[in-house]
Ligand SMILES: Nc1ncnc2c1ncn2[C@@H]1O[C@H](COP(=O)(O)OP(=O)(O)O)[C@@H](O)[C@H]1O
């Protein structure tokens with residue numbers, strides 16, 4: 009029946025029965041056969057054959073860059089495959105644009121939402137397929153239709169509200185409604201949980217199940233194992249553009265999934281040893297406030313402390329003051345009130361330079377904007393900040409290129425920076441290696457206090473694993489570490505204590521081993537707001 | 546032990562030898578450059594033998610691999626500009642053919658006029674251009690567009706005319722003082738734009754441009770104030786001639802057959818280019834300026850003061866552009882006359898762009914620019930081809946360079962968009 013590549017094309021597949029079984033039951037609604045997509049430099053999809061049954065929830069699991077989005081974009085008509093076929097309800101189809109895909113009953117919620125912020129929910133939903141009466145958009149009718157659909161699927165949202173006033177979770181809901189409004193029978197969700205809190209994830213899963221019960225077939229993309237286990241019935245695993253596995257969820261364990269995803273055994277949990285007696289704190293923030301121009305607080309009376317050998321995690325939804333907090337610590341933003349102390353010394357009045365000299369290292373969240381000078385060489389990026397110090401500079405401000413090179417070459421080995429030479433530009437490195445350049449620079453300063461802002465953002469599992477182990481090493485060496493992350497998983501994996509930040513305030517302090525991600529998620533969204541910090545202890 | 550010792554000895558002997566040979570090649574190159582820029586083509590022979598010796602040294606002491614990679618390195622830097630020049634020359638030929646001029650005859654005249662017959666004019670043209678080009682290239686490295694170099698040129702020229710006239714000191718001392726004070730005044734001309742940039746973010750393109758206009762129209766007033774005696778002079782728009790003690794040395798004083806107008810300002814310009822290159826590549830100030838120019842945010846996070854470096858870059862750029870004016874007055878004109886069309890500041894933008902802001906590259910692009918102007922005049926005199934064809938060729942070269950920047954910029958934008966793709 010399928011000639012191009014006798015599938016399954018991957019090794020060691022003992023469960024190939026599923027495929028035939030599915031074909032026999034005659035339920036498949038959508039199928040790809042040997043889809044290949046060659047980008048100028050990457051083979052993003054290599055002979056991928058998957059199959060979606062009617063009314064099922066299918067997961068596609070894979071690391072960043074595995075080719076998941078590419079495959080979905082091909083299904084949705086955004087890209088044309090280099091070769092391969094798509095079969096929809098038994099007929100071969102070829103979409104030349106998303107318009108065709110929508111007409112054929114496909115809907116997609118992209119990784120990044122595509123909503124118009126200043127328009128209302130209803131307007132966004134009908135955009136592109138407006139019901140009109142003699143050329144005039146019939147807003148009332150549209151609103152009625154939107155309400156009907158949201159009733160039907162239990163997707164409640166105020167149709168007259170502007171998008172900019174909605175939380176991320178609700179915006180996503182609007183995206184789903186938009187697809188349903190266009191009569192989607194197949195709904196593709198590309199990493200829908202990446203931006204959500206645990207509560208919102210749970211809510212999303214409830215919606216997805218409701219959709220399935222109404223007969224919608226769903227493909228959900230993710231790189232999180234728990235979610236695959238929680239929501240889907242079947243899973244395909246992609247690795248470097250190839251299908252590396254598939255199976256029924258009930259037959260698979262998390263470890264098996266992880267191995268198929270990464271291609272080797274992975275340590276899912278970092279070893280949190282060295283958690284002995286807590287030392288006296290060395291880093292303090294007290295009553296720290298940063299106000300917006302208008303006057304409302306971006307940071308509101310923040311108070312925290314970190315001890316040597318301790319990792320304190322700051323959990324929160326993006327945009328709740330995390331970036332202001334790190335800017336305030338580094339002296340990159342003017343603070344309106346409060347004090348920051350390191351080793352008993354007030355540092356809030358010092359320049360960034362002097363703070364670095366006091367022993368603060370900082371890994372910023374946006375490595376390309378704040379972390380690296382991409383046009384400069386790897387070695388320059390490794391010593392920047394100490395470019396005016398011995399041994400990198402001789403008398404009279406002359407740079408000692410030889411010392412710089414020697415030092416950079418040593419760190420490139422120590423930090424496993426994969427590059428042909430340290431004199432190539434930082435721009436030529438992959439994301440993971442760029443991050444290692446930053447770690448090499450910051451960690452090699454032997455900081456007393458280490459501020460990490462989303463240290464593994466956008467990296468693949470291998471790089472994350474490596475960076476986590478280096479962070480734990482710094483902890484063992486006695487650095488006081490403040491870890492800001494949007495990934496609860498990361499916070500839980502690394503920190504000893506968790507502080508939850510919400511609207512610029514630390515609303516809660518929790519011990520990692522006495523709490524759950526569910527509880528943290530609740531505080532992150534302002535639920536059970538601001539009980540005193542001490543109750544429940 | 547002993548073997549080791551003799552090994553070290555042999556090695557150090559070899560090293561001494563290499564150093565000595567390197568020194569000879571550098572001396573040959575320098576002497577060749579001086580003579581060539583002085584209009585003597587014997588300098589070319591010295592230049593090429595210096596280059597050959599340099600390569601031979603690498604070959605002899607480091608082997609074939611290194612030699613090839615060195616040659617490759619220099620060629621790869623030349624390849625893009627050479628393609629641009631070739632494309633412009635071909636386009637020029639096409640235009641000439643379409644408009645009924647003989648490209649072979651015209652180009653022969655252009656080349657002969659620019660690089661042989663009137664080579665000294667090319668050098669004279671290039672001298673101020675190197676300074677203004679350096680000024681703009683340096684500011685570019687800090688991410689700044691010193692579009693007002695023209696204004697700083699005038700300040701330098703006025704300072705040169707005034708101080709050169711007033712200071713009655715022994716020759717060398719007078720010249721050094723004029724350069725120091727004049728370039729200081731020219732850098733002050735960028736003080737307010739720099740301050741505004743750092744404190745309020747006011748864009749330097751606007752502020753330096755405004756200051757350039759002020760400086761340009763200040764010069765006629767200055768000339769009238771310090772000008773020759775209006776009663777007797779046939780030229781009321783010229784200042785007094787400077788005393789010879791503040792003239793720059795002319796090439797004629799040591800190369801007898803050099804053109805009498807040709808002065809050693811070009812050597813100062815070339816030295817300045819190497820100095821700027823050294824500052825950028827080998828000093829911590831250069832390092833910081835580049836970091837700020839490429840990525841302010843990352844520099845700031847590393848504790849590098851963005852404001853301070855913008856300030857330094859603006860002031861230094863002002864001083865460099867000022868030296869163009871000083872050199873022109875002390876070397877060539879020996880007085881200041883009203884010449885609002887000189888345009889060295891504007892042309893400096895072209896040569897800087899053409900050299901991709903490489904300071905040493907600016908020497909070559911300025912000489913090319915100068916030769917095109919000199920040759921263009923010669924061509925217009927001796928053939929029927931109008932001078933404007935040279936402007937067209939220059940325009941095409943610049944267009945190609947700008948297109949390259951647009952291409953790089955667009956590629957980066959696309960990459961950025963893509964980069965934001967997955968979380
Ligand atoms: N438009 C494109 N042009 C070139 N390469 C691309 C493009 N889109 C994605 N890629 C590359 O294809 C690979 C797969 O990317 P993607 O499908 O986005 O992965 P995932 O969604 O699994 O993280 C990556 O290496 C990515 O850099």
Ligand SMILES: [Mg+2]
Nearest residue numbers: 076077119967
């Ligand atoms: Mg993706």
